[in-house]
Amino acid sequence: MLQDKNILILGGDNRYLHVMKKLYNECANITAVGYPEEELTGFNIERTIISDVDFSTMDVIILPVEGMDQTGEIHPYYSPQAIQLTSAMIARTPAHCTIFSGTANNLLRQYVQEADRSLVVLFERNDIAIANSIPTAEATLQIAMEQTTTTIHGSNILVIGFGRVGKTVARLFHQVGANVTVAARKDEDFARIHEMTYQSIHINNLKDTLPNIDIAINTVPTVVVGEAELAIIHRSSLIIDVASKPGGIDFETADKLGINTIHALGLPGKVAPMTAGNIIADVLITLIKRIE
Amino acid sequence: MLQDKNILILGGDNRYLHVMKKLYNECANITAVGYPEEELTGFNIERTIISDVDFSTMDVIILPVEGMDQTGEIHPYYSPQAIQLTSAMIARTPAHCTIFSGTANNLLRQYVQEADRSLVVLFERNDIAIANSIPTAEATLQIAMEQTTTTIHGSNILVIGFGRVGKTVARLFHQVGANVTVAARKDEDFARIHEMTYQSIHINNLKDTLPNIDIAINTVPTVVVGEAELAIIHRSSLIIDVASKPGGIDFETADKLGINTIHALGLPGKVAPMTAGNIIADVLITLIKRIE
Numbered sequence: 001m002l003q004d005k006n007i008l009i010l011g012g013d014n015r016y017l018h019v020m021k022k023l024y025n026e027c028a029n030i031t032a033v034g035y036p037e038e039e040l041t042g043f044n045i046e047r048t049i050i051s052d053v054d055f056s057t058m059d060v061i062i063l064p065v066e067g068m069d070q071t072g073e074i075h076p077y078y079s080p081q082a083i084q085l086t087s088a089m090i091a092r093t094p095a096h097c098t099i100f101s102g103t104a105n106n107l108l109r110q111y112v113q114e115a116d117r118s119l120v121v122l123f124e125r126n127d128i129a130i131a132n133s134i135p136t137a138e139a140t141l142q143i144a145m146e147q148t149t150t151t152i153h154g155s156n157i158l159v160i161g162f163g164r165v166g167k168t169v170a171r172l173f174h175q176v177g178a179n180v181t182v183a184a185r186k187d188e189d190f191a192r193i194h195e196m197t198y199q200s201i202h203i204n205n206l207k208d209t210l211p212n213i214d215i216a217i218n219t220v221p222t223v224v225v226g227e228a229e230l231a232i233i234h235r236s237s238l239i240i241d242v243a244s245k246p247g248g249i250d251f252e253t254a255d256k257l258g259i260n261t262i263h264a265l266g267l268p269g270k271v272a273p274m275t276a277g278n279i280i281a282d283v284l285i286t287l288i289k290r291i292e
Numbered sequence: 293m294l295q296d297k298n299i300l301i302l303g304g305d306n307r308y309l310h311v312m313k314k315l316y317n318e319c320a321n322i323t324a325v326g327y328p329e330e331e332l333t334g335f336n337i338e339r340t341i342i343s344d345v346d347f348s349t350m351d352v353i354i355l356p357v358e359g360m361d362q363t364g365e366i367h368p369y370y371s372p373q374a375i376q377l378t379s380a381m382i383a384r385t386p387a388h389c390t391i392f393s394g395t396a397n398n399l400l401r402q403y404v405q406e407a408d409r410s411l412v413v414l415f416e417r418n419d420i421a422i423a424n425s426i427p428t429a430e431a432t433l434q435i436a437m438e439q440t441t442t443t444i445h446g447s448n449i450l451v452i453g454f455g456r457v458g459k460t461v462a463r464l465f466h467q468v469g470a471n472v473t474v475a476a477r478k479d480e481d482f483a484r485i486h487e488m489t490y491q492s493i494h495i496n497n498l499k500d501t502l503p504n505i506d507i508a509i510n511t512v513p514t515v516v517v518g519e520a521e522l523a524i525i526h527r528s529s530l531i532i533d534v535a536s537k538p539g540g541i542d543f544e545t546a547d548k549l550g551i552n553t554i555h556a557l558g559l560p561g562k563v564a565p566m567t568a569g570n571i572i573a574d575v576l577i578t579l580i581k582r583i584e
Contacts, residue, residue, distance in 0.1 A: 134445045138437060138468070145434040149566040153426045175467035176430070274441040 002028040002288055005059045010034065010050070010083050011076030012064040015269050018277025019062070019284065020045060026285055031058075033083055034076025050083050055092035060288055065102030065123065065269070065280075072107060090115040098291055100284060120287060122280060126164065131279040132268045133168035139267035140169055140240055141176065144215050147238050147260060153177030156212055160203065161219035162189045165242060169217055170198055181209055183224075207232055215240065218248040225249045230257055240264055294320040294580055297351045302326065302342070302375050303368030304356040307561050310569025311354070311576065312337060318577055323350075325375055326368025342375045347384040352580055357394030357415065357561070357572075364399060382407040390583050392576060412579060414572060418456065423571040424560045425460035431559035432461055432532055433468065436507050439530050439552060445469030448504055452495065453511035454481045457534060461509055462490055473501055475516075499524055507532065510540040517541045522549055532556055 007023060009016065011034040021043060024030055030045045031053060040047065063085075068074045074083040090099065090111045098118045101108060112119040122128050144152055155178050159170045162184040174180045174196070181199040183206055184190060193200040201209050203224060210216070210233050218225060221243040230253050233239070239254060239261040241247040247263050254261040268276035299315055301308060303326040313335060316322055322337045323345060332339065355377075360366045366375040382391065382403045390410045393400060404411040414420050436444055447470050451462045454476040466472045466488070473491040475498055476482060485492040493501050495516060502508070502525050510517060513535040522545050525531070531546060531553040533539040539555050546553040560568035 134469070135443045138443050138445065141468075142434060142437040145430060145563065149564060151427050151430050151564045151567045153430065154567075172468065176433075176464065177426070271437065272441060272443045275443045275446075 002026040002285065005029065005288060005291075006057050007031070007060040007062065007288070008033070008053060008055075008058045009062045010064070010085065011074045011079075012062070013077035013269060014273045015277035015280060016062075016064065016077075018274050019281040022278065022281035022285065028288075034074070034079045034081070036078055039078060050085070050089075053089075055089050056094065058093050058097055059291060061090075061093070061097065061099045062284070063099070063101035063108070067101040067103045067105060068108055070105060070107055072111075085111070087111040087114050090117060093117060096291060098288070100287070102280075122283065125283065128279060128283055129164045130168075131283075132276065133165045135268035135272040135275050135279075136165055136242055137168040137172040139264065139271040140217055140242055141172055142271060143240055143262060143264055144173075144217075144238065147240075147262070148215070150214070151177075155179070155214040157181070158183060158201075158206075158209060158213045158216040159219065160206070160216065160224055160248060161243070162186075162193060163219060166219040169219065169242070171196070173217075174198060181213075183209075213237055217242065219243050220248040221246070223248055223250055225254075227253050230254050230259060233257075233259060235259060238262075242267065294318040294577065297321065297580060297583075298349050299323070299352040299354065299580070300325070300345060300347075300350045301354045302356070302377065303366045303371075304354070305369035305561060306565045307569035307572060308354075308356065308369075310566050311573040314570065314573035314577065315580075320580075326366070326371045326373070328370055331370060342377070342381075345381075347381050348386065350385050350389055351583060353382075353385070353389065353391045354576070355391070355393035355400070359393040359395045359397060360400055362397060362399055364403075377403070379403040379406050382409060385409060388583060390580070392579075394572075414575065417575065420571060420575055421456045422460075423575075424568065425457045427560035427564040427567050427571075428457055428534055429460040429464040431556065431563040432509055432534055433464055434563060435532055435554060435556055436465075436509075436530065439532075439554070440507070442506070443469075447471070447506040449473070450475060450493075450498075450501060450505045450508040451511065452498070452508065452516055452540060453535070454478075454485060455511060458511040461511065461534070463488070465509075466490060473505075475501075505529055509534065511535055512540040513538070515540055515542055517546075519545050522546050522551060525549075525551060527551060530554075534559065 005028045007028045007030050009032045024043050032045050033050050072085050100120045102123050104121045157173045157178040157180050159166050160183045162182050170180050170182050182193045183201050183203045185203050190200050206229050215238045218241045241249045241263045297320045299320045299322050301324045316335050324337050324339050325342050364377050392412045394415050396413045449465045449470040450473050451458050452475045454474050462472050462474050474485045475493050475495045477495050482492050498521050507530045510533045533541045533555045
């Protein structure tokens with residue numbers, strides 16, 4: 001239980017509604033900025049504005065998945081009103097106060113460092129990234145089903161990259177009955193791909209397998225499918241890119257060639273907001289319990 | 293190869309375009325009724341009207357998935373003009389002529405019997421039904437993903453019925469990481485469900501498991517989820533019914549209770565027409581090759 005913990009939540013999207021409700025069920029005292037009353041009906045959560053927050057009582061401050069911008073503004077999903085955070089506010093917190101944010105820019109890191117507080121960047125954590133790879137992989141499967149006139153069962157799938165997301169995507173499509181080939185680079189990855197009974201190919205040799213592929217799924221955030229690779233892909237193939245911007249596909253060339261290419265970003269929040277919220281909440285609860 | 297075989301195709305939907313093209317690639321001589329020119333561009337397939345067909349030369353006649361109606365009319369997907377089939381037409385075919393139809397009513401059976409020809413009802417065949425259970429299960433998974441805010445991984449799924457479709461649905465959701473419980477009736481089914489490492493429950497005791505279920509998938513075409521069962525399901529649960537009409541759910545009561553209930557029919561043709569067409573084509577090619 002998080003009894004007696006004072007938690008300040010500054011903005012956030014529908015995932016954070018699930019986070020707040022889970023924290024509430026753990027008996028935390030929650031103060032929320034940037035949420036309309038109707039979203040929090042039935043929960044004894046204090047709604048306020050940033051200028052009225054008493055930072056000296058806060059054990060935890062939680063920023064949205066997007067963190068704050070270069071001017072210190074947080075843009076809440078449910079309100080047009082930006083929330084202005086300052087280093088003075090952070091400095092007023094008790095020494096043990098921990099700041100959690102989905103992502104962190106240099107300004108946020110500077111604020112926290114100046115006040116000598118602790119910062120946890122949630123989306124840099126492996127536990128969050130691995131847990132999020134499940135809704136990401138399921139959303140990729142959903143897109144693949146929606147965009148094709150064939151079953152996934154029996155289709156030829158290329159997964160590019162074998163990191164936290166690539167591993168989950170490869171496993172899911174394999175489980176559904178696809179013929180999975182994984183493109184990787186490291187010797188240990190090839191050993192693991194073999195152990196998991198998928199086909200493998202070196203990421204520099206994509207051209208050897210692309211002509212036989214029905215769906216290519218990229219997880220690598222640098223361009224690996226360029227002009228030369230696109231030239232030999234079947235025009236009827238589907239490419240799904242789940243890597244962060246700029247992604248791994250030469251989208252302009254793919255577009256010219258008429259290849260169906262989808263850059264799918266932020267999938268967990270889009271297709272499974274409750275699961276995505278629970279993933280964040282579970283990690284938060286574990287970490288907040290550790291705060292002395 | 294189906295060289296020298298004369299095949300008459302009377303109506304059909306987009307699945308039959310794939311069927312025709314596969315038969316064409318096997319070098320059959322194809323005559324099609326009820327298709328516009330633009331759908332068959334690039335294929336040397338003769339388009340005609342029913343009154344101009346020379347039935348005396350036909351080795352094979354293929355009716356649509358829906359067969360024909362009680363007046364002998366076939367309703368093609370691509371044309372508003374019905375195709376009138378008569379027993380006299382069937383009687384003019386050579387003695388070895390085989391009639392294939394997705395489904396068959398008594399009138400079609402009577403036509404074929406009177407002429408002493410062979411009738412193959414494709415959708416009564418286990419090979420077709422088992423092959424079709426793959427796109428059906430994938431479509432069910434797609435619907436489940438689209439209708440929920442959580443991942444399938446980790447969710448509690450009840451599959452009602454362990455026939456050709458139930459087996460595939462249970463396996464697919466299990467593979468994706470769901471906790472699968474199968475409701476069955478036969479001792480041998482319970483043994484198989486145990487072997488496949490799913491939970492099981494007797495179909496008469498659904499009430500014992502329904503309160504813990506996130507998604508219930510019914511494959512039984514008689515009402516098994518009635519008022520008593522619906523009363524104890526969580527209002528946030530999802531029910532997907534893939535059984536033929538009338539289905540296995542008391543839809544009226546479910547509607548009154550505000551439970552999200554989807555009666556999903558004809559899934560293979562809707563979500564994976566190419567695969568569904570190939571399933572029909574592969575069985576047709578095998579069976580036509582056996583015609584002496």
